[in-house]
Amino acid sequence: MPGVLATRTLRDPKERIATLLVVPFMNCGAKLPVYAVLIAAFFPRNRARMLFILTMLSWAFALFAAKIIRATILKGPKTPFVMELPPYRVPTIKGLLIHSWERTWQYIKKAGTIILGISIVLWAMMTFPGLSEKQMAAFAGRESGLESAFLASPQVKESIGGREGLERLDSLYAQYRRALRESDDAALAGLEESPLFPVVRTAVSIEQGKGTAAIHDKANLAVAEQYVQLRKGMHEMTARRQQAMLDRTVAGWMGRALEVVTRPLGFDYRINIALVGGFAAKEVVVSTLGTAYSLGEIDPESADSLSQRLKNDSHWNPLMAFTLLVFIMLYVPCFATVLIMSKESSWRWAAFSIGFNLVTAYIVALLISKGGGLLGLGA
Numbered sequence: 001m002p003g004v005l006a007t008r009t010l011r012d013p014k015e016r017i018a019t020l021l022v023v024p025f026m027n028c029g030a031k032l033p034v035y036a037v038l039i040a041a042f043f044p045r046n047r048a049r050m051l052f053i054l055t056m057l058s059w060a061f062a063l064f065a066a067k068i069i070r071a072t073i074l075k076g077p078k079t080p081f082v083m084e085l086p087p088y089r090v091p092t093i094k095g096l097l098i099h100s101w102e103r104t105w106q107y108i109k110k111a112g113t114i115i116l117g118i119s120i121v122l123w124a125m126m127t128f129p130g131l132s133e134k135q136m137a138a139f140a141g142r143e144s145g146l147e148s149a150f151l152a153s154p155q156v157k158e159s160i161g162g163r164e165g166l167e168r169l170d171s172l173y174a175q176y177r178r179a180l181r182e183s184d185d186a187a188l189a190g191l192e193e194s195p196l197f198p199v200v201r202t203a204v205s206i207e208q209g210k211g212t213a214a215i216h217d218k219a220n221l222a223v224a225e226q227y228v229q230l231r232k233g234m235h236e237m238t239a240r241r242q243q244a245m246l247d248r249t250v251a252g253w254m255g256r257a258l259e260v261v262t263r264p265l266g267f268d269y270r271i272n273i274a275l276v277g278g279f280a281a282k283e284v285v286v287s288t289l290g291t292a293y294s295l296g297e298i299d300p301e302s303a304d305s306l307s308q309r310l311k312n313d314s315h316w317n318p319l320m321a322f323t324l325l326v327f328i329m330l331y332v333p334c335f336a337t338v339l340i341m342s343k344e345s346s347w348r349w350a351a352f353s354i355g356f357n358l359v360t361a362y363i364v365a366l367l368i369s370k371g372g373g374l375l376g377l378g379a
Helices: 002-009 013-025 032-042 044-071 093-125 133-151 154-159 163-182 185-191 197-207 218-247 250-265 269-278 284-292 306-312 318-330 335-344 347-374
Strands: none
Touching (some): 002 013, 032 284, 044 318, 093 250, 093 284, 197 218, 250 269, 269 284, 269 318
């Protein structure tokens, strides 16, 4: 947005419009949270290099787009670039504090109005109307069936008992994982006093891929293995319920409709929902993806970060992540920028910017997706 406002210093109208149209290609602070999430998930060993590549790409696309625009729809003679620099002065503490407060307050107003408002609207669109009571009861019945099958095992009956024992086991499991994550030795020592602790410790060892040959208590090992299978089944059922819930929402219907266009890029309906929200403000992409990938989470204490969730999702891979990064870098400017564009030029040029950026982003992302697929990078 400040870059669009800065174009008013250009004297030539055609050069000012051309600059205004290519400014949205440049990286801005609003895109950095999206970059941080995707780079951390799929390019953790090359974070600085990936951010540098994206910066270079944004400059290259902006320069190339400016060249195309000036050679086609905005033909005209070039004007010499002359910039009159103001006299340099040492900044004062008072001036520094005033400018810092102005920028901070400007962001707070944006985050508390546009970003927060759109996030609430998107959350509502991703929540309602939702599943019917009959469908929710069906999922609850399946989950109850998994628990009943687990409790019906003779070894489980002997060591755990009924559903109350399963609740204690679940609580102990969550406390043990939290204590391990926080390296809380005092909490670990307290948990060891529980008679169910050997089952929990063995189950965690199995989930972490550690060997079980050294475990001599075969009864606890059998219960732990069944408990791990129960947790896997419950997680799969939760994922199915989450997808069914999102499918039966306004945002889900919208995302599914857009899949006809975005399927060649590898984007599913959840990514489509986030991209629609990104038109309001690019920061909303992160919050929308977080909502789409965390609906119905059972235990907030054990919820993975968004980066880890995307990394563990079978639909995602580094090629798709890079395709999405480039698409977000190039596609439509945010709503506030479009408003400023209309005031600095006209609604005709603002609408052209939306279409031009969207078509450019789609073509480039399609080339990256298909080209990477031919090279085997998406496997």
